[in-house]
Amino acid sequence: MQLHGVTTSEAVRVKAILDNINHIKKIFVEFNHANYEPSSLTLYTAQENDIRDACYNVILHCYFLEMRTVVEELTILKAEDTGELKLLHLLENLNISPTVTQWGDCKRCEEFQEKDLPVFIEAFIEFIQMKYSDGP
Incomplete structure (x- = not known):
């Protein structure tokens, strides 16, 4: 990933964000593999046509909420490592409020298409990379 016009501290933060996302996915x-359970978990996922500058923070908030859903699912399934610590780090590194009060004309999370975990993770990572490369 090439980060144009990004400071060293921002590059470190982006790497931390991507590491947190990938750790929770892993x-x-x-x-699920260890328990021979295919996952039926679907997550609201912003598509490329949903992304515009004015909605960046709302979309980021939605992605965070869906990552929280993954961690909650791991808690319900009684996983030894639920990823809660990585989720807290993700919130810190994303530098967003855990709640959104100003939606404007942006879609609500529930209006995005539901996708399975691998597609969701790929879209989240692409969103982060797009934001910190040349921008949307």
């Missing part, structure tokens, strides 16, 4: 995938 926990979920390994837990």
Whole structure:
């Protein structure tokens, strides 16, 4: 990933964000594989046509909420590592409020298409990379 016009501290933060996302995904995938359970978890996922500058923070908030859903699912399934600590780090690194009060004309999370975990993770990572490369 090439980060144009991004400071060293921002680059470190982006790497931390991506590491947190991938760590939670890894926990979920390994837990389901170890228990021979295919996951039926679907997550609201912003599509490329949903993304505009004015909605960046709302979309980021939605992605965070869906990652919280993954961690909650791991808690319900009694996984040894639920990823809660990584989720807290993700919130810190995203530098967003855990709640959104100003939606404007942006879609609500529930208006995005539901996708399975691998598609959701790929879209989340692409969203982060797009934001910190040349921008939307």
